[in-house]
Amino acid sequence: MVAERLTDSPEQHYIVATESPDVVRAHVLKRGETFAVFDDFGDIEAGPHGREGLYHAGTRYLSHLKLTLASHRPLLLSSTVRRDNAVMTVDLTNPDLYAGGRLALARGTLHINRSRFLWDDCCYELIRIRNFSLATVTTRIALAFDADFADIFEVRGEVRAARGALEPTQFTRDGMTLSYKGLDSVVRRIAIACRPAADHVQDGQLRFDLTLGSRAERSILLTMACESGAVPPARAAHDHAFAHATAQSPALTNLAQRLDSSNPQFNAWLRSSAADLGMMLTPTDHGLYPYAGVPWFDTTFGRDGIWTALQTLWLWPDISRGVLSFLAATQATAISAERDSEPGKILHEARKGEMAALSEIPFGRYYGSVDATPLFVMLAGAYWRRTDDLKFVEQLWPHVKAALDWIDRYGDVDQDGFIEYARQSTTGLVHQGWKDSHDAVFHTDGTLAPGPIALCEVQGYVYAARLAAAELAMVLGHTALASELEASAREIRMRFEERFWCQDIATYAIALDGEKRPCAVVTSNPGHCLFTGLLSPERARAVLAGFGSEHLNSGWGLRTVAENEVRYSPMAYHNGSVWPHDTAIAAAGAARYRAKTLTAHLLASQFEAATYFSLYRLPELFCGFRRREGEAPTRYPVACSPQAWAAGSIFMLIEACLGISIDAHKSLVTLDHPQLPASIDELHVHGIAVRDAHVDLILRRQSGGVGVAVARRSGKLDVVVNS
Numbered sequence: 207m208v209a210e211r212l213t214d215s216p217e218q219h220y221i222v223a224t225e226s227p228d229v230v231r232a233h234v235l236k237r238g239e240t241f242a243v244f245d246d247f248g249d250i251e252a253g254p255h256g257r258e259g260l261y262h263a264g265t266r267y268l269s270h271l272k273l274t275l276a277s278h279r280p281l282l283l284s285s286t287v288r289r290d291n292a293v294m295t296v297d298l299t300n301p302d303l304y305a306g307g308r309l310a311l312a313r314g315t316l317h318i319n320r321s322r323f324l325w326d327d328c329c330y331e332l333i334r335i336r337n338f339s340l341a342t343v344t345t346r347i348a349l350a351f352d353a354d355f356a357d358i359f360e361v362r363g364e365v366r367a368a369r370g371a372l373e374p375t376q377f378t379r380d381g382m383t384l385s386y387k388g389l390d391s392v393v394r395r396i397a398i399a400c401r402p403a404a405d406h407v408q409d410g411q412l413r414f415d416l417t418l419g420s421r422a423e424r425s426i427l428l429t430m431a432c433e434s435g436a437v438p439p440a441r442a443a444h445d446h447a448f449a450h451a452t453a454q455s456p457a458l459t460n461l462a463q464r465l466d467s468s469n470p471q472f473n474a475w476l477r478s479s480a481a482d483l484g485m486m487l488t489p490t491d492h493g494l495y496p497y498a499g500v501p502w503f504d505t506t507f508g509r510d511g512i513w514t515a516l517q518t519l520w521l522w523p524d525i526s527r528g529v530l531s532f533l534a535a536t537q538a539t540a541i542s543a544e545r546d547s548e549p550g551k552i553l554h555e556a557r558k559g560e561m562a563a564l565s566e567i568p569f570g571r572y573y574g575s576v577d578a579t580p581l582f583v584m585l586a587g588a589y590w591r592r593t594d595d596l597k598f599v600e601q602l603w604p605h606v607k608a609a610l611d612w613i614d615r616y617g618d619v620d621q622d623g624f625i626e627y628a629r630q631s632t633t634g635l636v637h638q639g640w641k642d643s644h645d646a647v648f649h650t651d652g653t654l655a656p657g658p659i660a661l662c663e664v665q666g667y668v669y670a671a672r673l674a675a676a677e678l679a680m681v682l683g684h685t686a687l688a689s690e691l692e693a694s695a696r697e698i699r700m701r702f703e704e705r706f707w708c709q710d711i712a713t714y715a716i717a718l719d720g721e722k723r724p725c726a727v728v729t730s731n732p733g734h735c736l737f738t739g740l741l742s743p744e745r746a747r748a749v750l751a752g753f754g755s756e757h758l759n760s761g762w763g764l765r766t767v768a769e770n771e772v773r774y775s776p777m778a779y780h781n782g783s784v785w786p787h788d789t790a791i792a793a794a795g796a797a798r799y800r801a802k803t804l805t806a807h808l809l810a811s812q813f814e815a816a817t818y819f820s821l822y823r824l825p826e827l828f829c830g831f832r833r834r835e836g837e838a839p840t841r842y843p844v845a846c847s848p849q850a851w852a853a854g855s856i857f858m859l860i861e862a863c864l865g866i867s868i869d870a871h872k873s874l875v876t877l878d879h880p881q882l883p884a885s886i887d888e889l890h891v892h893g894i895a896v897r898d899a900h901v902d903l904i905l906r907r908q909s910g911g912v913g914v915a916v917a918r919r920s921g922k923l924d925v926v927v928n929s
Contacts, residue, residue, distance in 0.1 A: 231820050232258070233287050233294050234500050234848065236485045237324035237451065239263045239558070240432060241500050246285045248296035248320045249273060252354070257361065257501050257844075260329055260396070262432035264505070264559025266361055267396040270352035271430075273320070273333070276303050276311075276345050280318055287821070289477060291485040292452045296320040300345075315339045316418075318347075325447040331428040332444065337418035347414045347426070353396045355386035357561040362502060366566065375410065379403040382410070390563040395433040399441075400426060455484035456494075460522040465860065468888040471817055475856060478822040482853035483518070483525075492535050493528030496854075498555075499826055499846030508533055508553040508578035509640055510851050512585050513787060517854030519585075519592050520861050520868055521894070526589045527598065533582055534605040538573050538612075543630040546574035546638070550612030552582045554638075567633065574634040575642075576617070576627035579609045580667035584738075587674020590681065594870035594897060599678060606675055610691075613668060619658040623701050624718065625668050626660035639664060640788075641731075641766065641780040645773060647717050650726050652772040655719035662706050662714050663734035669698045670738035702735075703742060712748040714741070728752060728768035730788050736795025743799065750801045753792060761833025762815040763789035763808065769830070776830035776840070783842060786812055786824045790855035790862075797862035802881045809859040810883040815839045816856075824852045860889075864905065865928070870896050878928045880905055880912045890917070899923035 233244045242260045244250060250271040252258045260268035273280070280298035287294045298318040303311040315338060322331040337343045353372075360366065370388035381399035388394065398412070406413040416424055427444050442450075462480035467473055487494045490506070497503070498510040511533070515526040536556065538547040545568060546554075554575035562570035586606050590599050617625040627638040635642050639661045647655045676691035706714040708726040715724035716731050732749045735741050741749065752758055757768040760776075763784040767774045774782045793808040811833075816822045818838035826849035829840035865878030873896060882889060882905060891903040899921025906913050914927045 232847075233285060234485075235287065235291070235294055235322070235324050235329075236497075236500055236504070238327070238488055240324050240327050240329075241504050242268075242324065242329060243501055244294060246282055246296070247273070247279070247298065248285060248294065248322065252361075259356075259361070259501075260430060260432065261358065261501065261504070262327055263434075264358050264557055264562065265394060266356045266358065267353055267394065267432045268329075268351065268430060269354040269356065270350065272350045273298075273318075274348045274350070275300050275316070275318065277348070278303065281313060289481060290452070290455065291481045293321060293323045311343065311345070312339075315343060316345070323448060323451045325451040326439075326442060327433070328429055328431040328441055328447070330444055330447055330451075331430070333426040333428065334423055335416060335418065335425075336423040337420060340420050342417060342419050344415075344417045347416060349400075349412045349428070351382070351384065351396075351398055351410050351412075351430075353384040353386070355388070355394050357559045358502070358504075358557075359559075359561050359567055364561070364567070366561070370560070377407050379407060381412065382407060384410075388560040388563075390560050392434055392560070392563070393436075395438070397429075397431040397433055397438060399429045399431075402426070455487075456524070460524070461518065461857065464521050464892050464894075465857075466890045466892070467886045469886050471822075472813060472886055475813060475816045475822040478816075479824075479853045479856045482823060482848035483514070483850060486514075486848060486850040486853065487525070487528075490528070490532050492531035494525065495528050495532050496525060496850040498851075499849035502844070502846055503555075503849075505555060505557055506532065506536075506553065507555045509575055509581060512578065512581040513791075514850045514854045515585055516588060517787075517790065517851065517858040517861075519588055520866060521857060523589060523593050526585060526592075527595075530582070530586060530589060530598075530602060533578075534602060536571065537605055537608060542573075544568055544632070544634075545572055546629060546631045546634050548573075548612060548616040550579070550608035550610075551616070552578040552609060554578055554635075568631050572631075572634065574627075574629065574631060574638050576625060576638045576661065577640065577664050577667055579612050579617070580625070580664065580671035582606075583609050583671035584667060584674050587671075587677050590678060592868050592870055596681065599681065603678065603682060606678060610671070610675055613671070617668075622660075622722065623697070624660040624705070625664050626658040626718075628658040628720075643778075643780045645778075646780040647719075647725055648727060648773050649719070649723070650772070655717060655723075655725050657720045659720070660718040661731065662702075662716055663731045663738075665698060665702050665706070666735035666738035666740040669695050669702075669740045672698070699740060699742075702740060703745070707745060713752050714745075714749065727771050727773075728758065729771075730758065730764045730766050730792060733764065733788065733792025733795050736799060737791050738795075739798060741799075746799045747801075750796055750799065750804060753796065754804055754807075756832065759811075760784055760830050762811050762828070762839045764792050765830040769832075777842070779827070779842075782830040783827045784815075784830050784839075785827045785852075786815075786855040787851035787858075790858040793859055794862040797865055797878075800879065802863070802865070802879055805859075805862045806881045806883045809863055810885060812855065812859060813883065813885065819847075823848055824855065825849060826852055864889075864891075866891075868894070868896055872924075873897065873899060873922050874924050874926065875901060876926045876928065877903075877914055880914060880927070880929070882907055882912050896923055897921075901925060 250258045252269040259266040283297040285296040300316045319334045373385040376383045380403045385395045404412040496514040498507040511529045515529040538551040557569040672691045672695040676688040679688040714732045767781045797805040825845040825847035889905045902917040904915045
């Protein structure tokens with residue numbers, strides 16, 4: 207993807223795309239704060255703003271890495287990332303090489319294997335070259351490097367008034383160090399070392415002269431370390447780093463091994479999604495946090511982290527604990543207009559890198575989301591029900607209270623009983639719900655809605671947050687507060703039905719604008735209200751009927767905006783595309799209102815979409831064109847892939863189909879009218895842990911429904927099936 211900042215870009219912080227991506231099938235590695243995007247050859251050829259590169263803490267350290275053989279690019283045999291996302295492997299061979307007009311080396315004589323992984327802010331690579339001819343071969347391998355030290359927002363297309371300075375490259379026989387001193391006075395370095403030492407080191411290249419006898423093999427070990435500060439850290443040996451990098455991740459163990467079906471392709475989607483979540487989970491001072499997506503959003507996002515936690519809570523509550531701990535620790539305590547911050551508000555995103563440090567972008571620690579705060583309270587309540595972890599809830603309670611205070615004091619900008627947003631920052635986000643494009647909220651005629659904006663789904667989040675907080679208050683002995691919160695939730699529901707229902711379109715308005723006019727547009731947003739239980743049963747049925755129609759349902763999932771709306775475009779980021787997490791939330795909402803046939807259909811459509819993507823990896827979003835027989839879903843050109851809440855969608859979809867709920871305090875697992883999509887005859891759920899008890903379940907398709915059997919149980923735990 208070649209990107210440059212356009213003077214008439216439609217919005218701030220826009221991800222610009224002026225050409226098709228250079229790499230249709232990018233290969234991604236991620237570990238901690240470091241990630242890399244490579245092409246099929248294992249190379250990096252980013253150009254000024256291409257997405258390929260080796261990145262660390264919000265900065266692209268390596269922007270060019272190319273292997274050549276005798277000054278030619280090798281022929282590609284294959285390339286892949288291992289199923290657990292730990293190792294990328296590339297197989298190459300030599301092209302036909304000529305000298306003096308004669309064939310000097312026939313193609314397919316040499317095999318070049320490149321194997322690389324990330325560990326401790328460093329990219330390790332092992333290159334093995336083997337001669338399969340009967341004669342001795344003399345040739346040269348060269349590796350060319352360059353580093354632009356571009357901030358991720360520069361890569362996205364932002365143009366800076368000034369940059370820091372590249373420092374002279376330092377060369378040694380075993381490598382080179384490229385450095386950059388930023389305007390933030392931080393020196394960032396990419397230290398490249400090789401073993402054995404190169405025969406020539408100059409002009410940004412390491413060159414190795416090779417003489418290989420028949421069947422002989424040579425190896426080259428490379429380390430490419432991202433460094434900053436005064437003292438470079440010691441680097442682990444390749445074998446030691448490899449052992450740690452390829453050790454089984456807890457996420458893969460706790461998610462992939464918990465579910466198994468009769469359909470091998472469905473299992474492949476499960477394993478891929480679990481591996482992607484394992485890759486996106488990043489250690490913080492407060493526990494593991496699912497970073498949002500590669501390449502554009504590889505950092506902490508409040509909304510994304512909460513939804514990913516909710517998607518996986520039933521199987522692995524540890525993710526939720528890490529998310530809650532991190533967001534509690536970073537909860538706003540002061541008013542800052544430039545950060546869109548008020549006391550009690552939950553973080554939208556936190557960025558590292560030079561531009562964040564210099565406040566050239568507002569996202570160093572930015573609070574411009576209206577929904578993360580009620581979602582935080584929702585997650586706290588859901589975590590309590592799932593775990594019965596009273597000690598942790600007691601620690602969270604002051605933060606839950608602060609979030610509720612924010613909702614009451616700052617969330618309702620005009621005191622009309624609805625939570626809305628109005629940007630304070632001059633450089634922050636105009637729209638502060640999950641659909642945050644500049645044109646995401648509009649009226650029937652396409653006119654953009656003026657603020658403050660009250661989104662329909664946010665009212666649902668606040669409704670559910672008050673009920674969740676009431677449950678926590680009751681557990682902690684605050685009975686009067688619990689009653690107040692329940693009463694206020696009922697009031698929200700009544701006001702919402704009065705103001706948001708649009709009879710003409712048989713659904714709820716996406717929002718009320720600043721003049722309290724409903725934006726009567728058919729969108730997927732009411733699906734989130736289904737999820738929270740805000741909607742009346744009668745009107746919920748109308749919403750669900752709309753979700754089954756071809757205007758909203760593309761055949762691959764739900765469109766964000768119906769195709770008969772004036773601003774609909776299947777290629778728009780938020781106005782007609784399909785987002786897996788959005789479809790999963792609506793499917794879970796449908797299950798809540800007993801529309802299980804729709805839930806199973808949406809799971810099936812997402813599964814079928816996944817089979818068309820490399821590694822069964824659903825991206826952040828894809829285009830909302832109608833499904834065409836025998837054709838794949840249409841890709842969105844600058845979608846993140848992997849994306850945490852896209853990877854987590856399968857687990858929410860399965861949870862919704864099974865109708866599974868877990869009440870740890872009561873030691874109870876309930877399955878409410880479980881269903882399976884037509885492609886799955888049997889599903890095994892292994893090791894559901896509820897406090898000290900465990901249970902394995904087997905679900906089998908039967909005539910007239912799905913049967914549930916308890917395969918194994920230990921400890922005190924009841925299983926109830928409503929059918």
